[in-house]
Each structure stands twice: as C-alpha cells, then as structure tokens.
Amino acid sequence: MALALFDLDRTLLGGDSDFLWGEFLTEIGAVNAKEYQKKNQVFFDDYAKGELDINQYLEFCLSPLANNSIKQLNKWHQQFMLEKIQPILLEKAKKVVDIHKKNGDRTLVITATNSFVTRPIAQAYGIEDLLATEPERVNGQFNGKVSGIPCFQIGKVHKLKQWCKENNETLDGAYFYSDSHNDLPLLELVDNPIVVHGDEKLLAIAQQKNWQCMDWT
Structure with missing residues (x-):
C-alpha cells in the first residue's frame, strides 16, 4: 500500500477548475466581467509560463469568497459543478483512482487551487483526502486571506510532509x-512520478528522466 497523489487541474480534470470558477463568476454577474476576465487570463498565462506570483493571484481569486456569504457561495458552487465541472470529469482518471483504491493505496488530491473550489471535485472522484490552498475564515466567513502557506510548487512538498507526519503516512513508494x-x-520527490497531459516543459523533462507519461482524455 502506498500514497497515490493526484494534481487536479488538467490532470484529473480536462480543464482548470480555478480558471473556470473565475469564468463562472463573470457569467453569473458576481464580479465585474471585463476586468475580472482580463486579470484571470493574465494569471492563467503566467502560471503556464511558470511565472505566477502566487500571492498576487490569491489576493485576486479569494476576494469573491470574502465578498459573498457562505450560503450564496455554496449555492453558486452547486451550479458550477453542474455547468463547468461535470463536463470535464475524466472517466479514465476515475478508473486510475479506483485501481489505486482497489490495491489498498490511499488517494489524495494535492492542488494549488483553493479548497472551497476543489473539495467537491475531489469527492466526485471518490477522494476524501485533500491538500489545497486554504482560504482563511473568521467567524465562518472567508476573509480573502490564506491560512498557512499556498499549496503551490515547493509549498506542495511542505504541506504534504506535514500531512504525512500528522496522518502517520510515508512517501515510500508514493505515486x-x-x-x-x-x-x-x-x-522529483516521489518514487513514482507520472506525467498526465504534460505541458511542453514537463514533457521534455519527463523524456530526459524516463518518467511515464499518460493521457486520460
């Protein structure tokens, strides 16, 4: 038995939930459409280039959470799941998750996208364990800030190691x-790195390192 770790956006999903959540907010009129879409695209492009300022991005994308009640946000998220996420759930991805479960592995989604957006998506794949960027709450209401460190780049490693310590888990044999x-x-940390729908830079590195590459679309 081992840990089976899954990135979410463009890995388990045939798209990016963080970007799509921003698009959804503009479509329902929850944010200023023209201004928000422009900034959302710039941040998305910066991420693809490996140049994302995670703190600036989180200040941007967490502000709509702070500006609306939990009740309203949950209602919107149900609609978001139906309209934006259901169409990009990947059957092949679900099969890989199920194989790991059948083998007795513990499955976990680890994503830079915040936990409000991603927890219901992870659960749609039957995955209860989630490591994500955590939006801070005060008296039950989001305040637009991050609790702890962002689950991004080296931050994923730090959060995972802490989670393993708290859950008496090991990275031995992890995927x-x-x-x-x-x-x-x-x-580079795990024993079994697997590239799924890899970007150009990652595919080049995977070829050099002889990492397995997969396509779940």
Whole structure:
C-alpha cells in the first residue's frame, strides 16, 4: 500500500477548475466581467509560463469568497459543478483512482487551487483526502486571506510532509500524477512520478528522466 497523489487541474480534470470558477463568476454577474476576465487570463498565462506570483493571484481569486456569504457561495458552487465541472470529469482518471483504491493505496488530491473550489471535485472522484490552498475564515466567513502557506510548487512538498507526519503516512513508494512543470518539486520527490497531459516543459523533462507519461482524455 502506498500514497497515490493526484494534481487536479488538467490532470484529473480536462480543464482548470480555478480558471473556470473565475469564468463562472463573470457569467453569473458576481464580479465585474471585463476586468475580472482580463486579470484571470493574465494569471492563467503566467502560471503556464511558470511565472505566477502566487500571492498576487490569491489576493485576486479569494476576494469573491470574502465578498459573498457562505450560503450564496455554496449555492453558486452547486451550479458550477453542474455547468463547468461535470463536463470535464475524466472517466479514465476515475478508473486510475479506483485501481489505486482497489490495491489498498490511499488517494489524495494535492492542488494549488483553493479548497472551497476543489473539495467537491475531489469527492466526485471518490477522494476524501485533500491538500489545497486554504482560504482563511473568521467567524465562518472567508476573509480573502490564506491560512498557512499556498499549496503551490515547493509549498506542495511542505504541506504534504506535514500531512504525512500528522496522518502517520510515508512517501515510500508514493505515486504522483501531474500535468505541470510547476509540480517538479513534488514529482522529483516521489518514487513514482507520472506525467498526465504534460505541458511542453514537463514533457521534455519527463523524456530526459524516463518518467511515464499518460493521457486520460
């Protein structure tokens, strides 16, 4: 038995939940559409290039959580799941998750996208364990800030090691599935790095290192 770690966006999903959540907010009129879409695209492009300022991005993307009640956000998220996420759930990804479970492995989603957006998506794959960027709450309400460190790049490694310590787990024999070169710190840490829908930079590194590559679309 081992840990089976899964990145979420463009790995388990045929798209990016963080980006799509921003698009959804503009479509329902929850944010200023023109301004928000422009910034959302810039941050998305920066991420792809490996140049994302995670703190600036989180200040941007967590502000709508702070500006709306939990009740309203949950209602929107149900609609978001139906309209944006259900169409990009990947059957092949679900089969890989199920194989790991059948083998007795513990499955875990580890993602830079915040836990409000991602927890229901992880659960749609039957995965209860989630490591994500955690939005801070005060009296039950999001305040637009991050609790702890962002679950991004080397931050994923730090959060995972802490989680393993708290859950009496080990990384011996662990698998990690990811699409992005931003996840290289964790891919290089585990015994079984697997590239899924890899970006150009990651595919080049995977070829050099002889890492397994997969396509679940």
